[in-house]
Amino acid sequence: xxxxxxVPLVQDFLNNLLKGNRTNCSSIARQYLEKxxxxxxxxxxxxxxxxxxxxxxxxxNQITVATEHLATAITEGILNELFEQIxxxxxxxxxxVVACVQNEQHQVGIKMVADVFEMKGWExxxxxxGIPTSELVKFIHETKPDIxxxxxxxxxxxxxxxxxLEQLRNEFPALQIIIGGQAFSRAxxxxxxxxxxxxxxxxxxxxxKYIETINANL
Amino acid sequence: xxxxxxxxxxxxxxxxxxxxxxxxQSVAIGVFNTEGQLLEANxxxxxxxxxxxxxxxxxxxxxxxxxxxxFIEKKEGIVFEGLLTIGNYNDLSYVxxxxxxxxxxxxxxxxxxxxxxxxxxxxxxSTLNQEVNNLQRQLIKEKxxxxxxxxxxxxxxxxxxxxxxxxxMGKLVAGVAHELNNPIAFVYSNLFSLEKxxxxxxxxxxxxxxxxxxxxxxxxxxxxxxxxxxxxxxxLEEDISDMTKESKVGIERVKTIVxxxxxxxxxxxxxxxxxxxxxxxxxxxxxxxxxxAQKNIQYQYIGPSxxxxxxxxxxxxxAILNVLINAIDAVQPGGLISLIVTEDKDxxxxxxxxxxCGIQEEIKNRIFEPFFTTKPVGxxxxxxxxxxxxxxxxxxxxxxxxxxxLQHGTKIKLSIPKII
Numbered sequence: 066x067x068x069x070x071x072v073p074l075v076q077d078f079l080n081n082l083l084k085g086n087r088t089n090c091s092s093i094a095r096q097y098l099e100k101x102x103x104x105x106x107x108x109x110x111x112x113x114x115x116x117x118x119x120x121x122x123x124x125x126n127q128i129t130v131a132t133e134h135l136a137t138a139i140t141e142g143i144l145n146e147l148f149e150q151i152x153x154x155x156x157x158x159x160x161x162v163v164a165c166v167q168n169e170q171h172q173v174g175i176k177m178v179a180d181v182f183e184m185k186g187w188e189x190x191x192x193x194x195g196i197p198t199s200e201l202v203k204f205i206h207e208t209k210p211d212i213x214x215x216x217x218x219x220x221x222x223x224x225x226x227x228x229x230l231e232q233l234r235n236e237f238p239a240l241q242i243i244i245g246g247q248a249f250s251r252a253x254x255x256x257x258x259x260x261x262x263x264x265x266x267x268x269x270x271x272x273x274k275y276i277e278t279i280n281a282n283l
Numbered sequence: 284x285x286x287x288x289x290x291x292x293x294x295x296x297x298x299x300x301x302x303x304x305x306x307x308q309s310v311a312i313g314v315f316n317t318e319g320q321l322l323e324a325n326x327x328x329x330x331x332x333x334x335x336x337x338x339x340x341x342x343x344x345x346x347x348x349x350x351x352x353x354f355i356e357k358k359e360g361i362v363f364e365g366l367l368t369i370g371n372y373n374d375l376s377y378v379x380x381x382x383x384x385x386x387x388x389x390x391x392x393x394x395x396x397x398x399x400x401x402x403x404x405x406x407x408x409s410t411l412n413q414e415v416n417n418l419q420r421q422l423i424k425e426k427x428x429x430x431x432x433x434x435x436x437x438x439x440x441x442x443x444x445x446x447x448x449x450x451x452m453g454k455l456v457a458g459v460a461h462e463l464n465n466p467i468a469f470v471y472s473n474l475f476s477l478e479k480x481x482x483x484x485x486x487x488x489x490x491x492x493x494x495x496x497x498x499x500x501x502x503x504x505x506x507x508x509x510x511x512x513x514x515x516x517x518x519l520e521e522d523i524s525d526m527t528k529e530s531k532v533g534i535e536r537v538k539t540i541v542x543x544x545x546x547x548x549x550x551x552x553x554x555x556x557x558x559x560x561x562x563x564x565x566x567x568x569x570x571x572x573x574x575x576a577q578k579n580i581q582y583q584y585i586g587p588s589x590x591x592x593x594x595x596x597x598x599x600x601x602a603i604l605n606v607l608i609n610a611i612d613a614v615q616p617g618g619l620i621s622l623i624v625t626e627d628k629d630x631x632x633x634x635x636x637x638x639x640c641g642i643q644e645e646i647k648n649r650i651f652e653p654f655f656t657t658k659p660v661g662x663x664x665x666x667x668x669x670x671x672x673x674x675x676x677x678x679x680x681x682x683x684x685x686x687x688x689l690q691h692g693t694k695i696k697l698s699i700p701k702i703i
Contacts, residue, residue, distance in 0.1 A: 131402075131405050133407070134409040134412075138412045138413075138416070141413070142416065144420075145416060145420050148424070149426075149427060152423075152424060152427045154431055157660045170413075172413065172417075172617045176420070177642060191420070193413065193414065193417045194413065195410075214545065
């Protein structure tokens with residue numbers, strides 16, 4: 066069986082996630098931030114790596130879905146712990162709606178995306194998972210965001226994404242839509258080409274650069 | 284050939300299934316004697332009863348129903364069917380779906396976890412947890428928003444207090460100016476009369492002297508000459524004239540200062556009004572004239588000598604004063620400050636330039652924040668430019684440009700539209 070070598074801190078974080086030890090996970094995250102105060106790095110290097118590994122452990126039949134839920138819940142709890150220090154006072158008067166593809170239950174990634182927007186002074190709106198596209202359309206009509214960010218974690222839902230994009234394009238032909246998530250690391254060139262006019266981000270760093278470019282032109 | 288039914292297919296594996304399920308975690312099987320002593324148990328039953336297969340000394344027990352209830356009616360076969368709770372009243376307890384059988388004096392407990400139910404509950408709990416998480420996130424955001432609003436309100440409150448103070452000071456200045464106006468008026472008018480009367484008195488003296496001279500009385504003429512010399516009348520006449528001239532200049536100045544104070548405070552003009560901007564600027568300059576002189580600053584005004592403008596005069600004076608005070612604080616003794624007024628088609632600009640210390644790059648975007656100050660503790664409130672910003676930006680719908688080079692100087696340009 067394939068083994069993945071993780072840096073000790075990440076391995077420690079992962080072990081505690083799998084054991085369900087929230088307190089330890091939280092203190093490891095804080096330890097990390099003491100050495101490197103970049104929350105983005107924490108998300109990319111610790112949370113993303115650990116949760117991708119959790120996903121892999123489930124795929125390779127080594128952990129249950131319940132354990133995966135537990136790991137996700139703990140990570141989301143830590144995101145909430147950090148959320149207060151993320152919200153900046155220097156607002157740029159821009160709005161982003163972040164959403165998951167219909168039937169997609171994985172919401173940690175899109176929350177991290179929302180956090181990066183918040184760090185850059187944007188107002189983010191997150192509706193949670195399980196929101197039907199029709200409700201999302203209604204919400205976009207109400208909030209009139211500058212960007213819509215959609216996350217897809219499980220490739221199985223790719224068809225749902227295409228359907229959702231089509232619906233959104235019909236309603237909002239001018240709306241800037243960006244997408245990302247673990248699913249795209251496996252998507253073929255052919256399927257990516259079917260996404261049409263959207264911007265795909267592979268990580269939070271590229272997303273940050275993108276937001277900075279928009280902010281610079283304000 | 285007859286196809287075997289599914290049941291028959293599974294039952295062909297019965298032995299193996301029985302062995303496997305005995306070893307599994309979801310089916311707990313134990314055999315007890317009538318005293319409740321555990322005689323044999325599979326690993327799952329050992330786990331739930333908290334004991335080892337080698338020891339068989341359970342730390343947990345049957346809580347509901349209790350073991351004794353299995354013997355209330357003496358009979359063979361099934362003695363209980365339903366949910367069985369195993370635990371110790373302290374820690375977590377386990378609830379299993381159980382069937383209890385009696386054969387002679389032995390009790391066999393067959394208890395299984397309802398996995399379908401557990402999975403379903405786990406999923407529901409996960410969803411619930413997600414919702415709680417999202418709700419918490421929303422609450423954090425709203426809390427942060429409320430905190431921000433609170434600190435904005437506090438700032439506004441401080442600014443209100445400050446502007447209230449300025450208002451009170453303006454009232455005081457206007458009141459004092461008003462009170463001074465009357466005595467100044469009569470001192471001013473009396474001085475003119477005094478000057479005239481004294482000239483008349485000396486004129487009369489001279490006429491008396493000439494009259495006596497014309498009479499030709501030597502003795503009387505000598506007495507008059509002696510009196511003139513003794514009383515130093517020549518000197519008195521000259522000195523009194525100088526003194527009244529100086530007093531007149533002095534009282535003129537007092538009059539101007541009082542007028543400036545009155546105009547600066549503009550208590551009567553808190554509303555929008557057409558005024559001569561340059562006259563206002565002059566009166567504002569007079570407030571800082573002493574400091575400009577004390578620091579030996581070379582100050583110059585460049586611009587028209589008159590300019591009618593619709594504005595809030597008292598407030599605009601305050602805005603210009605704040606910028607001037609900062610310029611004075613920024614320059615070295617002997618430094619340069621200029622105030623330039625220019626007029627465009629639809630706006631008027633007031634530009635204050637100094638060759639002082641300049642503004643550091645990293646604080647440039649903070650200078651209009653309330654309470655932000657680089658001045659030593661106690662000498663600045665940090666409200667000056669924020670008030671200027673409010674007056675120019677909010678009240679006059681104008682704009683402020685800042686252009687500053689560290690160690691070279693600063694230019695602050697206030698622009699206000701001609702029609703607000």
